[in-house]
Amino acid sequence: xxxxxxSGKMKNSNxxxxxxxxPLMLVLLVFLVAPIIMIVVVSFWGATEWSIYPAFLFxxxxxxxxxxxxxxxxxxTFKYAFITWVCTLLIGFTVAYFLAFxxxxxxxxxxxxxxxxxxxxxxxxxxxxxxxxxxxRNGIANSTLISMGVIExxxxxxxxxxxxxxxxxxxxxxxFMVVPIFNTMMRIDKSLIEASVDxxxxxxxxxxxxxxxxxxxxxxxxxxxxxxxxxGDFITVRFMSxxxxxxxxxxxxxxxxxxxxxxASATAVILLITVLILxxxxxxxxxxxKEL
Amino acid sequence: MTTISKVRYSRxxxxxxxxxxxxxxxxxxxxxxxxxxxxxxxxxxxxxxxxLNDVALKVKEDLGFNLEMTALDTDSVTQRAATQPNSFxxxxxxxxxxxxxxxxxxxxxxxxxxxxxxxxxxxxxxxGLLTPESTIAQGTAPHTVGFTTGVNGTKFVQEESGxxxxxxxxxNADTLGIRPDLxxxxxxxWSELLNxxxxxxxxxxxxxxxxxxxxALVVESMGEYTxxxxxxxxxxxxxxxxxxxxxAKKNGQFRAFWKSFDESVNLMASGEVxxxxxxxxxxxxxxxxxxxxxxxxxxxxxxSWGGGLGLSASLSGIELDAAYEYxxxxxxxxxxxxxxRQGYYSAVPSTSKEFMSEDEWGYWYEGKASxxxxxxxxxxxxxxxxxxRDGGSFLDRMGSVVCWNSVMDENQYMVRKWNEFIAx
Numbered sequence: 001x002x003x004x005x006x007s008g009k010m011k012n013s014n015x016x017x018x019x020x021x022x023p024l025m026l027v028l029l030v031f032l033v034a035p036i037i038m039i040v041v042v043s044f045w046g047a048t049e050w051s052i053y054p055a056f057l058f059x060x061x062x063x064x065x066x067x068x069x070x071x072x073x074x075x076x077t078f079k080y081a082f083i084t085w086v087c088t089l090l091i092g093f094t095v096a097y098f099l100a101f102x103x104x105x106x107x108x109x110x111x112x113x114x115x116x117x118x119x120x121x122x123x124x125x126x127x128x129x130x131x132x133x134x135x136x137r138n139g140i141a142n143s144t145l146i147s148m149g150v151i152e153x154x155x156x157x158x159x160x161x162x163x164x165x166x167x168x169x170x171x172x173x174x175x176f177m178v179v180p181i182f183n184t185m186m187r188i189d190k191s192l193i194e195a196s197v198d199x200x201x202x203x204x205x206x207x208x209x210x211x212x213x214x215x216x217x218x219x220x221x222x223x224x225x226x227x228x229x230x231x232g233d234f235i236t237v238r239f240m241s242x243x244x245x246x247x248x249x250x251x252x253x254x255x256x257x258x259x260x261x262x263x264a265s266a267t268a269v270i271l272l273i274t275v276l277i278l279x280x281x282x283x284x285x286x287x288x289x290k291e292l
Numbered sequence: 293m294t295t296i297s298k299v300r301y302s303r304x305x306x307x308x309x310x311x312x313x314x315x316x317x318x319x320x321x322x323x324x325x326x327x328x329x330x331x332x333x334x335x336x337x338x339x340x341x342x343x344l345n346d347v348a349l350k351v352k353e354d355l356g357f358n359l360e361m362t363a364l365d366t367d368s369v370t371q372r373a374a375t376q377p378n379s380f381x382x383x384x385x386x387x388x389x390x391x392x393x394x395x396x397x398x399x400x401x402x403x404x405x406x407x408x409x410x411x412x413x414x415x416x417x418x419x420g421l422l423t424p425e426s427t428i429a430q431g432t433a434p435h436t437v438g439f440t441t442g443v444n445g446t447k448f449v450q451e452e453s454g455x456x457x458x459x460x461x462x463x464n465a466d467t468l469g470i471r472p473d474l475x476x477x478x479x480x481x482w483s484e485l486l487n488x489x490x491x492x493x494x495x496x497x498x499x500x501x502x503x504x505x506x507x508a509l510v511v512e513s514m515g516e517y518t519x520x521x522x523x524x525x526x527x528x529x530x531x532x533x534x535x536x537x538x539x540a541k542k543n544g545q546f547r548a549f550w551k552s553f554d555e556s557v558n559l560m561a562s563g564e565v566x567x568x569x570x571x572x573x574x575x576x577x578x579x580x581x582x583x584x585x586x587x588x589x590x591x592x593x594x595x596s597w598g599g600g601l602g603l604s605a606s607l608s609g610i611e612l613d614a615a616y617e618y619x620x621x622x623x624x625x626x627x628x629x630x631x632x633r634q635g636y637y638s639a640v641p642s643t644s645k646e647f648m649s650e651d652e653w654g655y656w657y658e659g660k661a662s663x664x665x666x667x668x669x670x671x672x673x674x675x676x677x678x679x680x681r682d683g684g685s686f687l688d689r690m691g692s693v694v695c696w697n698s699v700m701d702e703n704q705y706m707v708r709k710w711n712e713f714i715a716x
Contacts, residue, residue, distance in 0.1 A: 049703060050374040050396040069712040138563050156492055159564070160548045242548020242559075243498050244541070246715035254711045257367035258500065259374060260704075 043265035060266035077247040081230045084169040092177025100185035128168045135159040160242035168240045177222035184218030220286045332357040338384025383602040387434040388697040399602040401440045401455035409623040409640045417460040431523030431696035434598040458600030460639035465594035465689045469570030473584045482513035495568035498549040500710040523698040534713045572635035580672035589683040593694035659685030
């Protein structure tokens with residue numbers, strides 16, 4: 001083949017590549033990049049009772065970054081994210097492990113996997129709110145424990161507490177951990193496990209030295225899902241804490257409800273930066289692209 | 293257009309001479325309205341208190357046009373009135389919201405000469421005086437934001453100018469709701485909300501303009517501070533008020549905060565909370581489940597609120613005529629009677645009376661003992677024979693109002709501090 005024709009083709013395929021990518025790029029520009037730029041811009045604006053006006057003010061950031069409430073709320077947001085992450089990881093990993101290695105036939109694996117998704121056929125708000133009568137002072141949990149003689153007085157901390165918030169998070173988001181972990185586990189070459197057993201490794205050693213390293217990308221994807229969901233949530237925190245606890249999402253929600261869009265935007269920008277740093281750090285550990 | 297205005301004129305004259313009830317009964321809707329009204333749809337939004345489907349059905353029956361209702365929580369109502377002027381024709385908002393959003397220019401004032409019952413609207417909404425001897429309570433009293441200079445007026449005026457910002461429809465005197473069966477002793481003061489006896493069993497509403505007034509009443513009742521004007525606090529006063537409540541929150545005084553009506557009902561009915569800020573129909577809703585609940589009159593008095601209908605600035609022509617017709621219908625008694633039987637007051641009590649039985653009027657308005665069962669508009673039993681309304685008669689209750697839901701000069705500061713209180 002003559003040289004010019006090759007370079008021509010190269011050029012051509014380069015162009016085709018750009019052309020093929022452009023619809024997606026356009027969609028992302030319009031629906032992702034533009035709104036984020038808008039939020040950043042508005043975060044410097046000023047607000048009155050009923051309107052916002054263009055300006056270049058640092059008031060919103062100043063108020064946000066100088067209030068110790070902000071830092072406590074930040075800490076709280078991280079606390080929810082971390083505890084939820086640990087719980088969903090333990091449960092999610094166990095469930096995925098059971099499905100991938102203990103269920104022998106593909107039919108059963110699929111059937112049980114679908115079973116896991118059944119709760120998702122109802123709205124997550126309903127799944128969350130149904131905890132409220134269950135955990136309440138005179139709820140099913142307390143009355144059962146009392147009638148069993150385990151406790152004398154109803155447990156107050158079951159509802160409208162950090163416990164109930166995290167319980168709801170774990171309940172809502174564990175599946176986001178199960179799916180990617182299960183997915184990577186299914187791709188593990190079974191002969192590697194046989195080799196490990198043949199080499200004399202115990203079950204725990206195989207788990208620790210073979211399965212977990214190979215499942216890391218799945219764990220990482222699940223982690224990103226869970227952390228992003230929990231850090232951005234506001235409705236679970238609102239309902240399950242009885243509006244008594246706050247995370248960043250609640251701050252933003254309150255600001256929006258009170259028409260303070262610039263201040264809400266500033267909070268959103270700070271939250272976005274935090275989550276990006278967090279995910280950036282996570283991606284340093286594992287190259288998930290390799291696994292997709 | 294011409295048909296409509298002619299028809300409206302004839303209906304108006306009958307209303308004036310014959311009285312609302314007679315007119316409504318004697319004139320079946322299709323005769324009054326031309327065919328084109330069938331295609332008119334008015335979009336109304338407001339809080340759940342008065343956005344009732346029964347009202348929309350009755351409008352269709354009586355006036356022939358469609359009324360689309362959207363019920364939102366108080367903050368969303370404010371948001372929509374301020375930011376989405378094209379999403380509604382009629383705004384059913386509270387007076388303090390009016391103070392916040394009027395300057396946004398999304399509403400137009402109403403010509404009071406087109407309001408048939410204007411002269412019968414309760415004094416609270418016109419001169420500000422319930423009776424000639426009354427004193428005006430602190431806070432955003434409705435008459436202070438009820439009038440403006442003209443159809444596009446931007447400033448509020450303090451006298452009856454002939455241009456109303458909102459046509460008052462509904463109001464009430466609010467106090468604390470309690471579960472007498474779980475408390476077991478008399479409650480007489482606002483300060484009981486922060487009484488350690490109810491640790492983990494109290495609640496307050498998470499709507500800043502309303503909640504701050506409840507807080508102020510509690511702070512005064514505790515003897516911590518007496519505000520020169522609790523409806524218009526200084527920054528120091530806001531800090532002090534929220535400081536006391538933040539401390540109580542950290543000590544675990546509150547079980548939860550509520551934002552929507554049904555949350556308050558659930559908290560009370562489930563026994564999670566035994567004392568909290570509450571709205572009258574929420575008490576009704578708890579009681580209709582057979583659970584004892586009292587809207588406790590307190591020595592310091594009531595916090596009051598009022599709502600009204602505002603017209604979107606974009607309304608004109610036939611829709612504007614229909615909106616006026618709807619407002620006149622609203623004040624003509626049927627809705628008033630419906631709302632009064634839920635425990636609210638209507639802006640024109642005299643017309644509502646015609647849509648209530650003598651016993652209902654006696655119980656709800658005059659504070660008399662009921663003769664038979666008192667039932668809600670939806671048929672649930674609220675009180676048996678011989679029972680008396682909590683707080684007594686209209687004049688007893690509205691006469692003991694000490695403040696109104698408020699928007700202060702330092703509102704933005706208050707809102708930020710409120711946000712911190714919720715997050716603390």
